[in-house]
Amino acid sequence: MDNRQAIQQSIREQGDKIRKLKAEKAAKTEVDEEVAKLLDLKAQLGDEPTPKTVLKTPKGTRDYSPKQMAIREGVFKVIVDCFKRHGAETIDTPVFELKETLTGKYGEDSKLIYDLQDQGGELLSLRYDLTVPFARYVAMNKIAKIKRYHIAKVYRRDNPAMTRGRYREFYQCDFDIAGQYDPMIPDAECIKIVYEILDNLKLGNFVIKVNHRLILDGLFEVCGVPKDKFRTVCSSVDKLDKTFWEDVRGEMIDDKGLDPISADKIGEYVQLNGNDCEGGHRVLAITLVRFDMSLARGLDYYTGVIYEAVLEGAELVKSNSKSKEQIGVGSVAGGGRYDGLVGMFAAKGKKVPCVGVSIGIERLFSIMEAKMERGNQEVRTVETEVLVASAQPNMLEERLRLCKELWDAGIKAEISYKANPKMLDQYQYAEKAVIPFLAVIGEQELKDGVVTLRDTKTREETPVPRADLVSTIKQKCCSNSI
Amino acid sequence: MDNRQAIQQSIREQGDKIRKLKAEKAAKTEVDEEVAKLLDLKAQLGDEPTPKTVLKTPKGTRDYSPKQMAIREGVFKVIVDCFKRHGAETIDTPVFELKETLTGKYGEDSKLIYDLQDQGGELLSLRYDLTVPFARYVAMNKIAKIKRYHIAKVYRRDNPAMTRGRYREFYQCDFDIAGQYDPMIPDAECIKIVYEILDNLKLGNFVIKVNHRLILDGLFEVCGVPKDKFRTVCSSVDKLDKTFWEDVRGEMIDDKGLDPISADKIGEYVQLNGNDCEGGHRVLAITLVRFDMSLARGLDYYTGVIYEAVLEGAELVKSNSKSKEQIGVGSVAGGGRYDGLVGMFAAKGKKVPCVGVSIGIERLFSIMEAKMERGNQEVRTVETEVLVASAQPNMLEERLRLCKELWDAGIKAEISYKANPKMLDQYQYAEKAVIPFLAVIGEQELKDGVVTLRDTKTREETPVPRADLVSTIKQKCCSNSI
Known part of the structure; x- marks a missing residue:
């Protein structure tokens, strides 16, 4: 009976938890997950009818209701219109790739790749982004130049935070320019595209942070970081938008074996920058571009300019914060130049320079949905006349x-x-x-x-x-x- | 050296095979697959530079080029316009589901489900169709009635035949009506939708075959099939559009242990029917509907009317044919009534009757592409003005x-x-x-x-x-x- 009482106690606690979540108007997916746990507990008692199947979507994924789809399609329209306005064509690639296609492209993030079970065929993995499949496509078809967009789902076995728009299955909207061109012209167009899309979506103020991998590499060299640690230190610096400098410093020293003196020097640079040195992108007259030395981007493959767009004003709490410090909702778009990626696939290592941008649509959906909810706006889900x-x-x-x-x-x-x-x-x-x-x-x-x-x-x-x-x-x- | 010579011989043979494929203008994906094998062989010799990665998409999948995308989007537009014209809203569900969500829904086809590797989380599988996820969605959200469409990729670890439009990753375009309504009204609308879409795509003559699971069950009973063999015999009959009666008969007797007398009786029925008893669906004035007793549909979950649309005229050779008998390109759309599926998910087994249709888009693409190629039609891939x-x-x-x-x-x-x-x-x-x-x-x-x-x-x-x-x-x- 002791065990039974323990379960009953758990059921009461779980019930409280669900009621609290509901009172807080938590996301439906979150509530559903907790309800599933409650049903599991009740099933253990054995005197309740067990549901035949746990009714939920996999962790970190969600269904879209007709209303959410109407919002989603509205956002997609703004994005596709922009991509088409800039003369892009579109391609599609499979949801999974040969595992070896993805291997060695994502640095430390590779552990988040979803693998398929080996069912007597090829070793396959779900795509992690649309950039590596694009590079594979360009190399495989021996394409010298292409300007394409691709809107599709990608998969990351990351820790989901669905209320903040972080999922395991999510959409990316990518625009890339591949080809040998004069410096910075395609790069500028990518930044202009980010600007146009965020401006058209009318989600509030935003800023586009810009940095350059070679500047970062120079900074690391000056700070005394050994060359073979450039990428791993870079991926630590990239966490600065989510965690505090002290934690990033600790990771660099304890986990990655960096000399504390080097770490402190890096700290001086990346903390000094970011807020004061505003500048506009001269030619395209975008006034919201800001040079930011703390911007690193986690992925290994960037070789030149990198950028990230951040919405201001939306509330988000840093993951390990004790005091509730308010910071931006985080990156809603990002990208950069990756001149070496296609060459990793080409048989003779033939390089095709590339630059691109990816719009992180789930956060935009979350904000848009919240806005609709607040405004009590009716969304029509059918077009019947x-x-x-x-x-x-x-x-x-x-x-x-x-x-x-x-x-x-x-x-x-x-x-x-x-x-x-x-x-x-x-x-x-x-x-x-x-x-x-x-x-x-x-x-x-x-x-x-x-x-x-x-x-x-x-x-x-x-x-x-x-x-x-x-x-x-x-x-x-x-x-x-x- | 013997081994080396054997490899060199294989290389020569593989080279011949590729040249032959190219001369026959075989599909690029097929040629690429053989080229990959050739490169593998060459790599075994050790005196050729090995490409860093095998440049191919996984077996049974393909990339879409900008030109193919333009065609695909044209086909999607016709389909979505039709679904919207009939007042449907749209939903989306994740690409993978909990494995248990898919278990026990597809009968003998379950072996074709792609599983994800157990990476310390839930047991997951790629969706096999959009119908089971839809039923899960309806049950999970306690929906009493909905008319929805869903266009998305599904996954089957089947033997691919890409020149005939049979892939492991392919699109389905589904339209379903869930809810308690008066008999045959939603069913008729589904057939009307198949008619409108095929008529609007202008791919040539087609016929919509119609049957009913209860009629099939009655037929099986009359022929002396034991009740517990209804579904498995049904799935054998379903193969009649791809293989000959003799093979289906053999499978029923040898693999499924059916009495030969029962098998022969079934044979009389399913072979007598199909061509002569033309009739129109009275109310919606569709003249291309034909009652066909040999139509079975492979999936377990159908409970009432079933249908399948077949394009006529397109060439296809039965898989085990010695003489090259010409038959239709095969089914391009199909569906039926499945009144029990939602109840399999609902906690108290609450049933929600459903009827739906799925358009098999890949075959339509293949035909459309071939048509464009023949007509030498220019397809614009950008909209730049x-x-x-x-x-x-x-x-x-x-x-x-x-x-x-x-x-x-x-x-x-x-x-x-x-x-x-x-x-x-x-x-x-x-x-x-x-x-x-x-x-x-x-x-x-x-x-x-x-x-x-x-x-x-x-x-x-x-x-x-x-x-x-x-x-x-x-x-x-x-x-x-x-």
Whole structure:
């Protein structure tokens, strides 16, 4: 009985935890995870029916509801429009690659790669970003120049923090320019793209931090870092936006064996910079670009300019902070130049210089969703223009026939799936789904060769000759700009 | 040396194989796979430089080039427009699910599920279709009714046949209606949707085969099949579109232990039907629906009406055929009613009836690509409207400035990434990428406050006041309907 009492105690505690989360309006995914734990506990008692399957998505992943999808598609549209405005074409690559394709490209982050089980075939891993597959594509197809965008999911077995938009499965929106060109022209366009997208999304103030890998390397050399530790020290410096200098210093000295004198010298540089030396990118007249020596970017493959865009104002607490210091939501876009990556794949090591940028869309979604929630904004999840309706019995065939006419004319139309639906139910459905018009038919309408067109908002009803119905709806919906 | 000679012999044979494939204009992916094998063999000799990585995508997967993407997006547009026309909203689910979510849903096909490596977390599998995740979503969110579409990649560790559009990673475009409605109304809409999409894609004649799981079950009972063998016999019958009756009969008797008398009775039924009993779906006036008793659908979860659309005319050879019998390209869409699936997930087994359809897009792509190739059709992969150009040196900043004006006005514009590009190169680039206009600036244009607008096709040049450039381009591009 002791064990049973312990479980009952755990159930009570877990119940409290869930109620607290709900009171705090925690993310649904988080609540669901805790509910699953509660159900597990209850199942251990054995006197509750066990659910057949734990109903959850894998850790660090989430479903998108129709409403979230509507928001997501809106954000994607802004991004794709921008990429197309800059003349990019698009490609797609598989979700998994040969494991060896990804090996040796990500430095310390390689441990976060998801591997597939060896089921008697090739050794495969889920893609970690879209940049390495892009470099593989360029090398494999012997492409000398390409400007492409790619929007797709990538996978990282990282510690998820879903309320802050950090997932294990998430979208990247990448724009890259490959080819031998004159210095800094494609680089400037990438920064301009980040600017345009964040400006168009209207999520508040942001700043684009810029640095250069060669400057960082020079800094490390001056500070007395041995050459073979450049990359690993770089990946420590990269953590400065999430943790405090003391921790980064500790990691460099304790874990990576750096001389404390070198570490302190690095500290002087990276802490002095960042806030005061504002400058504009002259040619493209972007005033929000800031040179920042603490910007490092974790990945191994960067060789030149690197950049990162940070939204200001959104609240985020540094992971090991005791006092609740408020800092930015973190990076929402980043990228840089990687001139060596394609050469790692090319049979003769032929290099193709590349520069690119990746938009971190999940954080933008999180902010956008919160904004919609706050503003109590209605998001329409369907585009239906007309509900074909009838109040009389035995009109199913006639409703279907009218609906078919509308579909065939390219009009977005729905009907109730009931054989004899009530008129009130149909009105309510149209109002709830914000369908602008109802096309109502009955015995009288059929006899007169008309359809009663009802405006859902004004409730005004007009008889329209059946032959004119399509053109009337097209005209009305067009003027309503649906 | 014997071993060395054996390898050299293999290299010669492999070389012949590749040359033969190239002569036959085999798919690039197939050739690449064989080239990779050749390089492996050469590496074994040790006197050739080994490429650093085998440059290929995993077996059964492929990259999409910009041209293929343009075709793919065209096909998606037709499909999404149709789904939206029928009032569907969209959702998204993760690429992988808990392994237990997929367990016990696919019958004999379960062996084709891709598992992820157990890396100290949950046991995960790549989704096998979009239907089971949809059922999990409906149960998890306690949804009583929803009409949704979902376009995403699914994964099957099947034997790929890429020239016939059979991949291990491929897209499904699903439309499903969940909810308690009057009989056959949502079912009819699904068939109508298949009809509309195939009709709009204009890929030639097609037929939609329809059957019902309960009729099949009745048939099996009449033929003396024991109840516990219904599903496994069903999955044998499903192979009839790919292999011959004799093989299906053999599988039923030898592998599944069916009484030969029962098998022969089944054979009478499924072979008698299929071609003669044409009928139209009365209400939606689709004349291409055909009742077909040999249609079985492999998956376990169907409970009612099932259907499959087959394109006619496209050549395909049955897998074990000795004489080259010509049959259809195979199923390009399929689906049916599955009233029990959501209940498998719901804690109290609460059922939500569902009916849906899935469009098999890869085969449609293959046919579309072949059609484009044959017709020698140009596919535009970028949407750029204007190339900002100059022949004079030191005009980079001015070009960037003008480009920025166009971008900020929403016009799709590009510039050369060279500091001092040649005019001829810029003309040729515009012609090759089918960019309709060039906006040319030089000292004189700057002094006069104009831009020379050049029509790429007619080569006509007009000076346009700088202030009117945006409106002039918008008007011209609109009238060209770009």
